[in-house]
Amino acid sequence: xxxxxxxxxxxxxxxxxxxxxxxxxxxxxxxxxxxxxxxxxxxxxxxxxxxxxxxxxxxxxxxxxxxxxxxxxxxxxxxxxxxxxxxxxxxxxxxxxxxxxxxxxxxxxxxxxxxxxxxxxxxxxxxxxxxxxxxxxxxxxxxxxxxxxxxxxxxxxxxxxxxxxxxxxxxxxxxxxxxxxxxxxxxxxxxxxxxxxxxxxxxxxxxxxxxxxxxxxxxxxxxxxxxxxxxxxxxxxxxxxxxxxxxxxxxxxxxxxxxxxxxxxxxxxxxxxxxxxxxxxxxxxxxxxxxxxxxxxxxxxxxxxxxxxxxxxxxxxxxxxxxxxxxxxxxxxxxxxxxxxxxxxxxxxxxxxxxxxxxxxxxxxxxxxxxxxxxxxxxxxxxxxxxxxxxxxxxxxxxxxx
Amino acid sequence: xxxxxxxxxxxxxxxxxxxxxxxxxxxxxxxxxxxxxxxxxxxxxxxxxxxxxxxxxxxxxxxxxxxxxxxxxxxxxxxxxxxxxxxxxxxxxxxxxxxxxxxxxxxxxxxxxxxxxxxxxxxxxxxxxxxxxxxxxxxxxxxxxxxxxxxxxxxxxxxxxxxxxxxxxxxxxxxxxxxxxxxxxxxxxxxxxxxxxxxxxxxxxxxxxxxxxxxxxxxxxxxxxxxxxxxxxxxxxxxxxxxxxxxxxxxxxxxxxxxxxxxxxxxxxxxxxxxxxxxxxxxxxxxxxxxxxxxxxxxxxxxxxxxxxxxxxxxxxxxxxxxxxxxxxxxxxxxxxxxxxxxxxxxxxxxxxxxxxxxxxxxxxxxxxxxxxxxxxxxxxxxxxxxxxxxxxxxxxxxxxxxxxxxxxxxxxxxxxxxxxxxxxxxxxxxxxxxxxxxxxxxxxxxxxxxxxxxxxxxxxxxxxxxxxxxxxxxxxxxxxxxxxxxxxxxxxxxxxxxxxxxxxxxxxxxxxxxxxxxxxxxxxxxxxxxxxxxxxxx
Numbered sequence: 035x036x037x038x039x040x041x042x043x044x045x046x047x048x049x050x051x052x053x054x055x056x057x058x059x060x061x062x063x064x065x066x067x068x069x070x071x072x073x074x075x076x077x078x079x080x081x082x083x084x085x086x087x088x089x090x091x092x093x094x095x096x097x098x099x100x101x102x103x104x105x106x107x108x109x110x111x112x113x114x115x116x117x118x119x120x121x122x123x124x125x126x127x128x129x130x131x132x133x134x135x136x137x138x139x140x141x142x143x144x145x146x147x148x149x150x151x152x153x154x155x156x157x158x159x160x161x162x163x164x165x166x167x168x169x170x171x172x173x174x175x176x177x178x179x180x181x182x183x184x185x186x187x188x189x190x191x192x193x194x195x196x197x198x199x200x201x202x203x204x205x206x207x208x209x210x211x212x213x214x215x216x217x218x219x220x221x222x223x224x225x226x227x228x229x230x231x232x233x234x235x236x237x238x239x240x241x242x243x244x245x246x247x248x249x250x251x252x253x254x255x256x257x258x259x260x261x262x263x264x265x266x267x268x269x270x271x272x273x274x275x276x277x278x279x280x281x282x283x284x285x286x287x288x289x290x291x292x293x294x295x296x297x298x299x300x301x302x303x304x305x306x307x308x309x310x311x312x313x314x315x316x317x318x319x320x321x322x323x324x325x326x327x328x329x330x331x332x333x334x335x336x337x338x339x340x341x342x343x344x345x346x347x348x349x350x351x352x353x354x355x356x357x358x359x360x361x362x363x364x365x366x367x368x369x370x371x372x373x374x375x376x377x378x379x380x381x382x383x384x385x386x387x388x389x390x391x392x393x394x395x396x397x398x399x400x401x402x403x404x405x406x407x408x409x410x411x412x413x414x415x416x417x418x419x420x421x422x423x424x425x426x427x428x429x430x431x432x433x434x435x436x
Numbered sequence: 437x438x439x440x441x442x443x444x445x446x447x448x449x450x451x452x453x454x455x456x457x458x459x460x461x462x463x464x465x466x467x468x469x470x471x472x473x474x475x476x477x478x479x480x481x482x483x484x485x486x487x488x489x490x491x492x493x494x495x496x497x498x499x500x501x502x503x504x505x506x507x508x509x510x511x512x513x514x515x516x517x518x519x520x521x522x523x524x525x526x527x528x529x530x531x532x533x534x535x536x537x538x539x540x541x542x543x544x545x546x547x548x549x550x551x552x553x554x555x556x557x558x559x560x561x562x563x564x565x566x567x568x569x570x571x572x573x574x575x576x577x578x579x580x581x582x583x584x585x586x587x588x589x590x591x592x593x594x595x596x597x598x599x600x601x602x603x604x605x606x607x608x609x610x611x612x613x614x615x616x617x618x619x620x621x622x623x624x625x626x627x628x629x630x631x632x633x634x635x636x637x638x639x640x641x642x643x644x645x646x647x648x649x650x651x652x653x654x655x656x657x658x659x660x661x662x663x664x665x666x667x668x669x670x671x672x673x674x675x676x677x678x679x680x681x682x683x684x685x686x687x688x689x690x691x692x693x694x695x696x697x698x699x700x701x702x703x704x705x706x707x708x709x710x711x712x713x714x715x716x717x718x719x720x721x722x723x724x725x726x727x728x729x730x731x732x733x734x735x736x737x738x739x740x741x742x743x744x745x746x747x748x749x750x751x752x753x754x755x756x757x758x759x760x761x762x763x764x765x766x767x768x769x770x771x772x773x774x775x776x777x778x779x780x781x782x783x784x785x786x787x788x789x790x791x792x793x794x795x796x797x798x799x800x801x802x803x804x805x806x807x808x809x810x811x812x813x814x815x816x817x818x819x820x821x822x823x824x825x826x827x828x829x830x831x832x833x834x835x836x837x838x839x840x841x842x843x844x845x846x847x848x849x850x851x852x853x854x855x856x857x858x859x860x861x862x863x864x865x866x867x868x869x870x871x872x873x874x875x876x877x878x879x880x881x882x883x884x885x886x887x888x889x890x891x892x893x894x895x896x897x898x899x900x901x902x903x904x905x906x907x908x909x910x911x912x913x914x915x916x917x918x919x920x921x922x923x924x925x926x927x928x929x930x931x932x933x934x935x936x937x938x939x940x941x942x943x944x945x946x947x948x949x950x951x952x953x954x955x956x957x958x959x960x961x962x963x964x965x966x967x968x969x970x971x972x973x974x975x
Contacts, residue, residue, distance in 0.1 A: 035830060035831050035832075035833075036888075086805070088804075139634070139795070139798060170628040170629035170630075171628055171629070172628075172629040172632070173629060204628075204803070207804065208487070208802065208803040208804035208807060209803070209804070209807045210807075211804075212804050212807075212808055213802060213803075213804030213805070214804075243802065243804065244800075244802060245801075245802045245804060245805040246799075246800060246801045246802055246805050247798070247799070247800040248798075248799045248800075249795075249797065249798040249799070250796075250797050251794075251795070251796045251797060253494075253796055254492060254796045254797045257614065258931075261929050262929070264929065265925050265926065265928075265929040265930075268925050268929075269921070269922050269925050272921045272922075272925065273918060273921070276917060276918060276921065280914060313930070313931070313933075313934055314864050314867075314933065314934060314937070316934075317864060317926055317930060317934045317937050317938070320922045320923075320925060320926050321871070321919070321922055321923070321926070321941065323922050324918045324919035324920070324921060324922030324923070325875065325918075325919055325922075327915070327918040327919075328878065328914075328915040328918065328919070331911060331914045331915055331918070332882065332911055332915075335910070335911050335914070359889075362885055363881055363882055363885040363886075366831075366881045366885070367877075367878035367881045367882065370824050370827065370828075370874055370877050370878065370881065371871070371874035371875055371878060372874070373820065373823050373824060373827070373874065374820035374821075374823070374824060374870050374871065374873050374874030375820075375870075375871070375874060376820075377816050377817075377819040377820035377823060377870070378816045378820065378867055378870050378871075380816070380819075381812055381815045381816040381819055382812055382813060382816040382867065382870075383808065383809055383812035383813070385484070385805075385809055385863055386812075386813075386863060386864070386867055389864065389867060390867070393871070
């Protein structure tokens, strides 16, 4: 099977279309960054508090809002639904000003307590009971030891017995049921009947559970932001130096310009779609800088090889021919990586959503740019030199492979 | 040629066996459950998969410096007194400059004496200079100051380590973070009782005894008025916890002598106990011998005066000294709970933090989210891998099998490496594994396309395979280097989960270099060696 059989596409003839396409996307992204959504930064960089809560049934936005208002957290932002609606998840975000450095988890504590007091049904009459949806393992064990439903007394047997029972409940809740217990009755068979009876009498289910909390003080956010910028710059510089060393300076410049173009468009896509840029997104962008180099190198390698074989051919034709010769491998390699990244985007869950989105966009753009930006730049550079009356040949230079 | 292939095949099988061992070691069985257990035992999961807490703490090292200069201030005062120099005040005028001491109001006649005293006794730790009028300034030398800060950081790390150990956290990570910023990274996998852990880590647990100079007053304003609107340099005003004083009223203020009679490092032992008269819970503590002697002398000389026990800058108890006290005391009252008594004695035993601690960052991943993340990551990996493998089979037919075998081996080496090295697998790390699948197969595509090209040019199958590998080799080196450079920068700049991604991606690609260039080649050669010369290959 073959994707392209001996293609003869005039890529450089379409360079104005490419330029237009690239300009539209970069400018749209930049406009959005400067005038529309700006750069939506994740809590990692911006600082603040993010609490991810899962509910047993479809959460009621108004009730959550009023519960949170009751706690006096007026600038709280509630994102709902978070992820697929069927997950019943909500993200509650507090701004940095509500996240003081001396009592960093104030916001989280307020959110959790107001939800259990003001959102959960039947919170009032259940105040003295334990909440099986939110209890920690240590607390559950000591609750069991104190109540001693199996009448084991103070023996060491009791300790291991109840530790096991508590672990069974948490395994059922956390590992098998995503953090929420449907009903106390569903624990039948998970714990001993005596423990179940104790739960029926003295435990309740608040119907929500906190899945993750991220709290970042302003200071850390700034440091991380600075580091992310530095890392991106170092990556680009690293690529420039490596290609300079392996090819010639102009090849390195062309590749880095293409890479920079990819980075701008990818970051722009985050701004346009108002998705937050997190630490893992930065990781994805750095990976892209390395990866989108790959296609460019494949094309450049072929250009250099062809340059040595046929010195007479006009550069534009030679570059066209080189792109066409490598077209199927460029499309295949990117396509296969794209498939895996797409599967990550579709099945990898909310935590990695931004990361895989960056890769999905970046791989498409990266492939496009090695054909439509990097290679034409070489030709443009040579035209420019020719107009200034300098030697018209692009350096094939440095002994290439056999 | 044949024997050559045989040795190469043996190499590959040996590598396979070694890395499979890395993943599973010796499992207790071959059932799915046993194998899963074996994998989980050998491959360390990160906090984001296992659940747990990730904290970044700031040690307020300035407090440690301040404590040192406080001691020096007392030292200079007694030195001046011994040398018969009166009228001079020793103070730290700027609250934001813990390293700066000022001696003002030095009588002109004694100016030279003060200079020679300072130079002989303090110049190794301080830069000494003349100030405005008849005054002298001492600025702690930067090296001395940095030593003090570093010591505070080291000590804080040690104390937190001891404390988390008593909580029974398995495999905690407690280490300096962001060199030179006096921050500590704390990772507590599997912890789900957040509030208690945070309390235990954050408590400074600095227990001190101070001489009471005045008070109690009902609030700070009254206190300030009563002492004349100005706190003397050698004193401090502190509030009390409710119920500390005899009449049990809430939150009163006391004026205390700033330098404690004994302090946090002087505690030898602390145990939970009960008051023999009332039966209420209390913490019984014991001083070290040296501190006990000092305390004995001081109490002997100050019978009838008031003394305060201060915990973390709150007055816990005020008592009249009735006789000489040596090396023990207790903290009680204020309705202190049994749990608090237990925790507090543990904190006092493990020692005080040298300075208080702020939380800069706190990430908590509940165990339920971790479990879901693993499930989703594994599903994404399997879907991605199957898609790629099926595509390779359809597109390259015979050679597709070759690529798929190489891909599987690539994964085995990567996971085996994670098992051997103890590197941590995080959620982005799983993404790195998935990306390795996609990028790894790229090398095969580069080689196969080149082979097809050579075949089209009319070369024989074995020559085409030869040329294909030779031509693609440098390209593969280039593409691997660029991606690994990116990953290395990520490793340097990244934190926890992102580092995990950089690690898996790097080793995935290194393993890929072996599988795509070496293993694939051997499979080709092996299948070529079975064919007649010139018989076509399936690619």
